[in-house]
Amino acid sequence: MKTLLRIDASARINGSNTRVLADYFQTKWLSHNPEDKVIHRCLASNPIPHITNETIKAFQHADELSSNRTLSDTLIDELKRADHLLIGSPLYNLTLPSTLKAYFDHVVRAGLTFEVRQGNYRGLLTGKTATLITARGSKSSPTDDFQTTYLRKILAFIGIDAVDVVALDGLTLDQQTKEKAISCAQQQIDDLLNRTVSPVWQGEFSEYDKQQINFLRAGQADAIVKGDAQAYAELCADNIQLLIPSQDVITGRNALLEAEQKLFSRTKFASFQKIPLHIERSGNLAVEVGRQEVTMHKHHDTDGIFSTCQKYTHVFRLTPQGWRFAMLMSNPNE
Ligand SMILES: Cc1cc2nc3c(=O)[nH]c(=O)nc-3n(C[C@H](O)[C@H](O)[C@H](O)COP(=O)(O)O)c2cc1C
Structure with missing residues (x-):
């Protein structure tokens, strides 16, 4: 946590x-890490006073009582507890x-958030x-x-x-510039958070196993966005099973190839992103659970795009050719 x-x-x-945008970030962060804790400091509704003569004296003399030092201690304690800082x-x-x-005048304090050693400052x-x-x-x-x-410098100063x-920006x-800036920022936040999430690997996975499984995920996304059913089928074991809510189970690589060809002939995917949360190994099998976010063009000839967000469970099998998808199951859309 x-x-x-x-x-x-x-x-x-x-x-x-x-x-x-901070709300957007926080919501996305918690959807990736539902157990995490959020400490919220609103400087408008709960302003931090400017430091005063007394504050500085209190910073310098630990025995001096000062409510400003207490506030400073509280703010530093929050910073120390934080894994990620969102400003x-x-x-x-x-x-x-x-x-x-x-x-920052309250949290940048010698001996607590930075130190000086042989004339050098260290966060x-x-x-x-x-x-x-x-x-x-x-x-x-x-x-x-x-x-x-300034913000980069002061943050680096405390480590x-x-x-x-x-x-x-x-x-x-004008409204158009504003809307574009907001949607670009949201996309940037999505990318940042997806980049920082790494799944929990449980059981014995070598670096090579991890690389191959990550490669399968990336290969699947690439094949789906390109509409390349053949490339998709090649990532699967012979007896692959595809379970889609309220549809018949598709069994075998040829059946999957046919189903994907049909799907790609009528649906074009704008993006396909998986966020694996947990992978557990049992012998030659590995079970992965995670979330997938998919955007599709409404029709081939229009620009309209809609997106779906689903949980998924996948099973990978270690075959003589390496790791392959053995079972692909997605939950109903969230
Ligand atoms: C007091 C004040 C000073 C501002 N100064 C600048 C500025 O120097 N340059 C600028 O590009 N925008 C400036 N702005 C515009 C704000 O940066 C912009 O409206 C921003 O969206 C405010 O953040 P918020 O929407 O989270 O409140 C200023 C706004 C205010 C209220």
């Missing part, structure tokens, strides 16, 4: 683009919101990852973006250097 620490810096509670931050007057700067919050969702009204301009540069940035230009 992991912990996601989400920090929203937009002063807007409603109508905030960074919040909408939603709009560009305000060429830089980050002052509320977020105040947050102490290592092993964590972060995603920044930034937003701006205008088109991006590397010369006047003091926000992303978090694996940082992905999802940037929403041009949000106040």
Whole structure:
């Protein structure tokens, strides 16, 4: 079980683009990892005060009582517990919101989140990852973006250097630009999360076994998007079984080939993505459960696309030719 620490810096509670995208990220994150915990810090509804003379004195003298130090300790504790940090931050007057700067002034503390050794600074919050969702009204301009540069630097300073940035640009230009920015950002988040998910392998799998099974999954996606039934059939064992909800079971490679040829003649797939969650080996078999997200063109000659999301169970068999699909079963659409 992991912990996601989400920090929203937009002063807007409603109508905030960074919040909408952070919601999207959080929902997707939890759908990948339903057991995970989320700590939410909203800097608009629960602002962090600026540091004061007393705060600095308290940071320097551990015996000094200060409510600001208590707040700082709480914020640092949240950061330490987090495996992944999600920050939603709009560009305000060429830089980050002052509320977020105040947050960092409380968590960047010598001996707790960084240390100085022989004159060198070293971040102490290592092993964590972060995603920044930034937003701006205008088109991006590397010369006047003091926000992303700063956020990357300060996170690296405390030891978090694996940082992905999802940037929403041009949000106040026109509706079309805004919609495009949001859908690109959603796609980027999907890609990021799919990249970070790796299945739990249970039982004895060599690196070669893992490589072959991953290859089968990738090969299946490729064959489906290309509409290549032959390439798909070659990934399957002779006695493959295909179980599709409310359809007859299809048994054998030739029957699968025929069924896929029929399917590809009337359906064109825009994308096919599997997110394997758990794979367990038992002798020459391996059972995998996961989720698949599929987008299809409504008709061959139109651009309309619809998507489905399903759970699946697959069985792989180790044959003399290597690992092959032995059983493909998808649950009804979610
Ligand atoms: C106080 C303030 C300052 C802003 N400064 C900039 C700026 O310097 N450059 C820019 O491109 N957009 C600027 N914007 C636009 C915001 O970055 C943009 O509206 C963004 O979507 C706000 O994030 P939110 O939708 O999550 O609230 C500013 C907005 C506000 C409210």
